[in-house]
Amino acid sequence: MDERIRSVLDAAFPDREVESVEAAEPSWNDNNETVAVAFADDDADRERIYLKIAADGDASRIARERAVMEYVGTRSSVPVPTVLASETAGEVPYLATAAMDGQRRLELWYDEEADEERHARLARQIGRSLARLHELRFESHGHVVGGDADGLELETGPWTDVLVERIERMADIAGDGRFDHHFEEVVAAVEANRDLLDGAPAALVHGDPAHPNCVHAELDTGDERVGLLDWEISHVGDPARELRRTCRLQFGPLRSVGPERLVSAFHAGYRETAGSLPEGFEARRPVYDAVTFLGASGFFEKWEHRADDPTEELAAEVRAEMDRRLAAIR
Numbered sequence: 001m002d003e004r005i006r007s008v009l010d011a012a013f014p015d016r017e018v019e020s021v022e023a024a025e026p027s028w029n030d031n032n033e034t035v036a037v038a039f040a041d042d043d044a045d046r047e048r049i050y051l052k053i054a055a056d057g058d059a060s061r062i063a064r065e066r067a068v069m070e071y072v073g074t075r076s077s078v079p080v081p082t083v084l085a086s087e088t089a090g091e092v093p094y095l096a097t098a099a100m101d102g103q104r105r106l107e108l109w110y111d112e113e114a115d116e117e118r119h120a121r122l123a124r125q126i127g128r129s130l131a132r133l134h135e136l137r138f139e140s141h142g143h144v145v146g147g148d149a150d151g152l153e154l155e156t157g158p159w160t161d162v163l164v165e166r167i168e169r170m171a172d173i174a175g176d177g178r179f180d181h182h183f184e185e186v187v188a189a190v191e192a193n194r195d196l197l198d199g200a201p202a203a204l205v206h207g208d209p210a211h212p213n214c215v216h217a218e219l220d221t222g223d224e225r226v227g228l229l230d231w232e233i234s235h236v237g238d239p240a241r242e243l244r245r246t247c248r249l250q251f252g253p254l255r256s257v258g259p260e261r262l263v264s265a266f267h268a269g270y271r272e273t274a275g276s277l278p279e280g281f282e283a284r285r286p287v288y289d290a291v292t293f294l295g296a297s298g299f300f301e302k303w304e305h306r307a308d309d310p311t312e313e314l315a316a317e318v319r320a321e322m323d324r325r326l327a328a329i330r
Contacts, residue, residue, distance in 0.1 A: 004053055005035060008094045012051075012085040016041060024050060025212040029173050031056040032232075037096075049084060051096045052232075059093035060145065062086060065232040066095055067147035071136075072204070072231075074149040078133050079217050079227030100227050102217030109211055119251075120265040126214060126250060127269025129226035134239040134274065136204040142236050152204075152236075159202070159238055160194040163291070166235065170294060178315060179297040182322055186290050189329050193287050200238035201278055207233035209242065210249040240278040243270065244288040245295075254296045254303055255321060257289075290325040297322050 001009075001021040009018055017040040024034040034052045054062055066088075069080045081097035108114065108122060141162045142154035164187050171183040190197065206213075206228050215227045244257065247266065251258025267277060296303075297318050307314055 001035075004055070004092045005033070005051065008051065008053055008087075008092055008096075009037065011087070011090070012094065012096055013039070031058065031173070032061070049096055049098055050081070051094060054093040057091065057093065059088035061232040062093040062095045063088045063146055064144045064234065065230070067152060068144055068204070068231040068234045069097075070149040071147060071152050072133065075136055076132055077225065078129055079215070079225055080231070081227075081229060100215045100217065100229065102215040102227060104212070105214035105216060105226070106211045108216060116261070119262060122216075123251065123262045123265040124269030124272070125216070125224065125226050126209065126246065127266040127271075128273045129214075129228070130206070130209065130239070130242060130246065131270045131273035133206060133228075134201075134203040134242070134278070138202045138204070138236045140236070141200075141202045141238075144235055154236060156236075158194070158198045159200050160190060160197045162235065162237060163190055163197065163241070166233075166237075167291065167294065170298065174298040177298065177301050179300050179318065179322070182294060182297045185322075185326060186294055189290055189326055190287060193284075193329065196280075196284060197238070197287065200240065200280060200284060202236050203239045203278075205235060205237045205239060205242040206231060207235060207237075207242070208249070209246045238278065238284065238288075240281045240284050241288045241291065243267075243277070243281070244285060245292050248292050248295065255293075255318065257292075286325070286328045286330070290322070290329060293322055293325055 005021060019038040019040040022036045024036050031054065032052055033055045034050060036048045037051055038048045066083055066086050069083060072078055073080045079100060081100050083095065083097055085096040087094055105122065109119065140154065140156040141159040142156035143162065144152050145155050146153040167183060167187055171180065174180065208230060209228060213229045215229065216224055217227050218224050247257035247263050251262040257263060270277060300318060304311055304314055
């Protein structure tokens with residue numbers, strides 16, 4: 001426990017003795033630090049709390065995450081964590097949340113007994129959950145800069161501009177790398193399709209619906225819902241982009257959107273709740289396939305060492321795949 005974590009816990013929970021502090025899920029964003037905290041006065045079987053600090057001192061991400069969780073918690077049936085304490089004005093901005101009831105999606109997906117049928121069921125469930133979230137519509141696209149349960153404060157703009165700004169923020173997090181030029185190439189492709197993109201629906205999107213950010217909770221009614229953690233990059237954007245990003249994060253290896261049977265089950269779950277995929281989904285899909293692949297090519301150095309293929313062969317594959325996706329954009 002470093003001094004920043006200690007100072008935040010002393011301020012947020014002055015009357016509680018800390019039993020342990022452990023690293024939470026790994027992250028590629030070094031601007032944050034998230035830990036799981038257990039208190040000495042808790043029952044042995046009580047869940048830990050989670051504490052996120054803005055290690056770079058930028059409070060905007062904490063303010064956004066807190067505002068969106070409060071808003072979604074009152075406006076949607078998508079489960080979200082309960083905020084226990086938060087501060088954005090201090091030297092170390094932080095957000096403390098209670099652990100969500102339910103089972104982590106990582107455990108369900110990678111359980112040794114998980115078969116194709118279970119994976120398809122899980123795919124349908126995340127589709128339903130995102131459809132419920134995307135019911136929260138707005139007049140304009142934009143970045144969330146504040147708000148609460150009563151409403152979100154947005155820095156609005158055309159969707160193309162918002163998307164470009166999000167790509168540029170992703171590039172800042174990725175830093176210098178072998179494929180950092182891909183960010184510029186994708187931005188050029190996005191801007192060239194402004195007429196296609198700016199008419200997209202404006203919905204609240206999570207931004208990072210990966211396995212570690214999903215919790216399956218059974219409601220009193222017997223219905224099962226997928227709750228979502230880590231809302232710090234949520235924004236008002238095109239739900240079609242979130243669907244393509246989810247496919248890569250949930251169903252495939254890092255470099256693909258996964259098998260068609262899982263993508264179809266995911267889309268079926270979304271349609272069951274929303275009635276259809278987002279309007280114009282197929283037309284905008286090629287653009288988002290290139291944007292989504294930045295999560296692989298732009299962060300190549302973060303994951304290539306875990307792959308079995310030799311680095312240069314892997315790099316050639318990534319280069320060819322991005323070239324293919326850019327060529328598919330009309």
